[in-house]
Structure formats: C-alpha cells, structure tokens
Amino acid sequence: MDLQQTLYLIADELRSIATLGQYFATNPYEADRAHRSLQLAARIAALADEQPLEVIQAIFENEAWLRASPMMGVDAAVFNEKGEILLIKRHDNAHWAMPGGLVEVGETISEAVVRELWEEAGMKGEAKQVLGIFDGRLWQSRSKFHIMNFVYQVECQDLTPNIGTEALDARFFAPDQLPSPMHPGHDLRIPKSIEALKTGKAFIDPASAHDIELQNFQQNGDTLA
Numbered sequence: 001m002d003l004q005q006t007l008y009l010i011a012d013e014l015r016s017i018a019t020l021g022q023y024f025a026t027n028p029y030e031a032d033r034a035h036r037s038l039q040l041a042a043r044i045a046a047l048a049d050e051q052p053l054e055v056i057q058a059i060f061e062n063e064a065w066l067r068a069s070p071m072m073g074v075d076a077a078v079f080n081e082k083g084e085i086l087l088i089k090r091h092d093n094a095h096w097a098m099p100g101g102l103v104e105v106g107e108t109i110s111e112a113v114v115r116e117l118w119e120e121a122g123m124k125g126e127a128k129q130v131l132g133i134f135d136g137r138l139w140q141s142r143s144k145f146h147i148m149n150f151v152y153q154v155e156c157q158d159l160t161p162n163i164g165t166e167a168l169d170a171r172f173f174a175p176d177q178l179p180s181p182m183h184p185g186h187d188l189r190i191p192k193s194i195e196a197l198k199t200g201k202a203f204i205d206p207a208s209a210h211d212i213e214l215q216n217f218q219q220n221g222d223t224l225a
Contacts, residue, residue, distance in 0.1 A: 001137070004048045009137060011045035012145040014038075015060055016069075070135075070146040074113040075100035075186070076154040077131055077193050078123070084172035085190060086159075088120050090183060091166050097183035098151070098190070099170075113152040121170045122162030125154035131193040132203035134185070141185040149185070151193045 001009075018041055021034030042060045046053040075098040078086040087096045099120040103112040110127040117125050129152070136147040161170035173179060175194055178187060192203045 005142065007044055007048035008143070009146055011041045011048070014041035014044065016146075070148045071143075072103040072109060072112075073100060073136070073147050073149045074103060074109060074116055075149060075151045075189065075193075076113050076117040076121075076125065077151055077190075077197070078117065078121075078125060078154050078156055078159070079197075080159050080172050082172070082174075084174050085194070086121060086123075086161065086170065086172050087179065087186075088161075088163065088167040089169040091168055093183070094168060095181050095183035096173075096179045097186045099167075100149075109150055110152065113150070113154060117154055117156075119164060120166045122164055123156050123158065123160075125156040128153045128155050130202050131196040132189065133205070134189050134192075134203070135205050136185065138205055139185045139188050149189065151189055153193075153197060 014037060018034045018037035021037060022031055025031035025034055038060055039057065042057040043053060045060070046056045049056060076086070077098060080086075086099065088099050089096055099117045100113065101116045101120075103109055104115075107115070113127050114125050117123055130150060131153050132149075132151045134141075134149040134151065136143055136149055139149070141147055141149065159172075163170045175190065178190065196203045
C-alpha cells in the first residue's frame with residue numbers, strides 16, 4: 001500500500017473516531033476535542049489529495065459523511081453459458097471492472113447490486129447469492145475511504161449489454177483472459193468469486209479472536225483462553 005492510500009485510510013479512520021466522539025460527547029470539551037480530531041483528519045486527507053484543505057474540511061463536516069462504519073460497495077458477477085464473466089469499461093478511467101458501485105441509503109445490498117448492473121450495463125438481473133465479502137484495504141482497492149466490497153452472483157435472462165453513460169464498453173471475458181487495465185482489486189476479487197461459485201462457499205477475510213486485539217474491560221476481568 002503506497003503512502004497516498006495509507007494517508008487516505010488513516011484520515012478516514014480518524015474521521016470515524018471523531019464522528020463518534022461528536023455524537024456521544026457529554027460536555028462541550030469532549031465535543032471540541034472531537035471536532036479538532038475531525039479537522040486533523042481533514043488535514044491528513046488534504047496531504048494526499050489535490051484539493052485544498054478548505055474543500056476537504058467541508059466534505060468531512062458535511063452530514064453525508066457522518067458515518068462510523070466502512071462504506072459498502074457492490075459488484076455484480078454475471079456469467080454467460082460459456083462461464084465468461086461480464087466486465088464494463090469504466091467511464092472515469094477506462095479500466096475494466098465488474099459492474100458495481102456504492103450502496104445508497106434506503107436500499108438493501110441486493111437491491112444496490114441489481115441497480116448498479118442496470119445503470120452500468122443496461123441489464124436486468126436477479127441477485128442470487130453472495131460470492132464474497134472483501135475488505136478493500138486487503139484487496140488493493142483504491143479508495144479515499146475504508147470500503148467493504150460485496151460480490152454477488154447475478155443471473156440475467158437477457159445477457160446482451162446495453163451500456164449507458166457510466167460505461168464505455170461492456171463485454172464477456174474468459175476468467176483466464178481478463179483485459180487490461182483492470183480496475184484495482186477486481187483482478188483479485190474475480191478469481192476468489194469464481195472459486196466461491198464452484199465450491200458453494202462464499203469467501204470472507206479470515207479472522208480469529210486469538211489474532212486480533214480485544215478489549216477486556218467489559219468482560220468483568222475474564223480473558224480469552
């Protein structure tokens with residue numbers, strides 16, 4: 001992970017801590033410290049970004065950014081009868097990727113993935129199963145915030161793409177012949193998702209309570225064995 005991406009993720013984590021601090025502040029002093037932490041988060045993000053500090057601060061203090069959890073992204077894994085996977089060429093950078101985007105407030109994750117497929121590839125589909133949940137930090141996503149990517153298998157009756165304004169092209173590719181350049185992270189998520197489809201077991205980033213730092217103050221002195 002390069003310095004720019006590291007700074008973005010540090011800023012996003014500090015922003016999240018500051019947001020919780022503002023929400024749960026019990027006095028003006030705690031609220032002020034939380035606000036100063038939010039300003040520090042903006043300054044860190046500005047070090048990595050091309051926008052002026054004032055612009056970053058306005059974004060961080062906007063109500064839409066008052067969240068305490070990672071953002072949720074979705075990818076639609078659509079396969080044809082040959083086992084080829086649908087990819088779209090993104091309009092913003094001409095990289096190839098699975099159709100997808102961010103989950104919007106007011107919709108389920110499943111609704112988000114079929115909406116994104118329609119918006120980017122012009123295909124109506126049905127979300128069938130989750131193939132994997134990927135932490136963007138671990139799977140080379142390029143993002144200014146901590147994002148979790150949900151990859152869904154989506155089935156379509158009509159497999160003919162009809163691209164709109166968000167994509168330059170849409171085609172099916174054999175999994176071992178993916179085009180270049182691929183959007184960061186997609187070249188890694190696709191093989192894991194195909195493996196999950198074959199095995200019937202969705203991929204998750206492994207974790208164990210014995211491998212992460214857990215707080216004990218709520219356990220009345222008990223510790224994990």
